[in-house]
Amino acid sequence: MTFTRIAALAATTALTATAVFAQEDRTGWPESFTVGTASQGGTFFVYGAGWANLVADELGLSGGAEVTGGPMQNMALVHTGEAAFGLTTMGPAAESYAGTNPIAPGLQMTNACAMFPMYQTPFSVTVLSSTGIEDIADIPAGARIGFGPAGSSSDTYFPLMLEALGVEFERRNGGWDDLGGQLQDGLLDVIAFAAGVPIPTVSQLEVQTDVNIIEFTEAEQATIMEQFPVSAFDIPADTYSTLTAPARSVAMWNFAIANCDLPESFVYAVTDVIMSDNERMVGIHSAATETLPEHWDKNTALMWHPGAARWFTENAGATIDPATIHGAM
Template sequence: MKIHQRFSMILVLILLVASLSGCNGGAETSKKSNVEVKQVSIGGAGTSGTFYIMAAGFSDVINKELGINSVAEVTGGSVENVKLIGDKKIEMGVTQLDVAQNALAGVNQFDEPVELTAVLPMYPNVVQIVTLKDSPINSFSDLKGKKVSVGSPGSGILATNEVILNTLGLSMDDIQPEYLSFGETTDAFRDGSIDAAIVNTAAPAPWIVDLETTHPVKFIPLTSEEIGKFTEKYPYYVEAVIDKDAYKSLDNDVPTFAVWITLVSQANLPEDTVYDVTKAIFEGEDILKDVHVVAKYITLDNVKNISGVPFHPGAAKYYKEHGIEVPTE
């Protein structure tokens, strides 16, 4: 009898443990299937650049409209943002379209492919070749032998400048490159330690506007032939102009080309979260219009300008609701 009672007690304990284990397992599954994103970090660039300004604007929208804690991160720019996304250190980032395509393919600045998805179009980043008003530099070829700011390490600007130099018959060996951020470039112009800068950024660029307050500048135009070497060979480059109204130093539009900037994200972020972020940004124009003039480019019509990068399913869901089909693979 005692043996029978002991066996019954053991059996009850086994069943109880199994039941508790099943409950715990169910709780874990439920928890994993309902992931709650508590923070969205957005990689920008240096604080004086448009990348960071827009990233901060997005974070403000996400905080106010969705109640999700969001912060803009100071980074080196496009390349670093993509690498941080690949390392799961930030959820989203601002990057050039060509850099995003390189990341997916694992080429140029990337040793292996980086998994990422597009969220929304931002604006065309305009190539601007800047020097001071009294400089003898008047054409791209005049940069040879000069001290030129080419962008900080990890930036899309530096990556693009390598392409620009090589495409137009120069290389880093033909100039004296200075690897400077926007703020450092402004200071370098003022203390006379650089002769020019090649940047691709929104116009007007805050750091150039700041430089104009003490030093009149001029912009070196590119010829139709020079522009064609980019737009005909690379699908992500488009013809553009620096509008004469962008800077007080300009009397005429300056012909150049541009590369589209896009907001990208980790591919495995929850669909609902990315949908909500996409919706909030597109519908948060009252906040973004005062952040920077380039916010005017964040339109549904410009979604078509983001190609060669799959869209996140959450973003695709929002676009589908507005009659726009985008690739997710």
């Protein structure tokens, strides 16, 4: 299991922390931390790198992001403690807890705990306008489709979704930036994205060339919702210059996760930094408009870290069942 360390880690001294955190009991706190994200060009990377730097700055620690394979690998990295924090999606989280994570089949990754809600991940399809593809039904048999990094949410669920819709394809994997380049070069016919919007790769593509962002029909959306752990979602028209109206989609919630063995006071402080300043989070990525305390109940798969559970109970009026808090029972 390998992943690339991002060189620039934010670092300050504890003297720069806020007065509240300066008085916090820091027993057992690490001097540095990493956040498992995904490939460059995707929303996980931008979002995760941003909040890692924000937390490092506010708490006076050294912290940064790791490029990874996405939600499945992040569950493994956080479970083993190779990364203190990570980003995941409810579907991969549930599979990891059940022991069906393809990275380590049979291993129940229950030492990765919920920390805070991030945003919904819409599933969307992007093609070059020159292909003439305007609907899912237009995708030709044998189309070369890029599904993102192996083991990512897109790679885990989108091939199955398209198969359920009768699409026949050749499966390709890679980082989002790389797949975007392949699409422009004619080496791919379609990219099937699962990422928070706006997706940096799509934004870059529509600056450089003409693209079509394909929405699902109502029937296609209903079929997918019947078979997969997703809900209805409309990609807002102002997300991309290409869109002239909201694009019908489906989405899955994402959560930040923490190694369950991290000190309660540390995870409480990290959660407080993120959840108490949504304006700064939105400045990192607009998907963070959904990074709000009231979405604590979107955790449907993970045990809560006790530090995070305490924050949401004290500050968001959350009623979290003690049976779902790691180590509470």
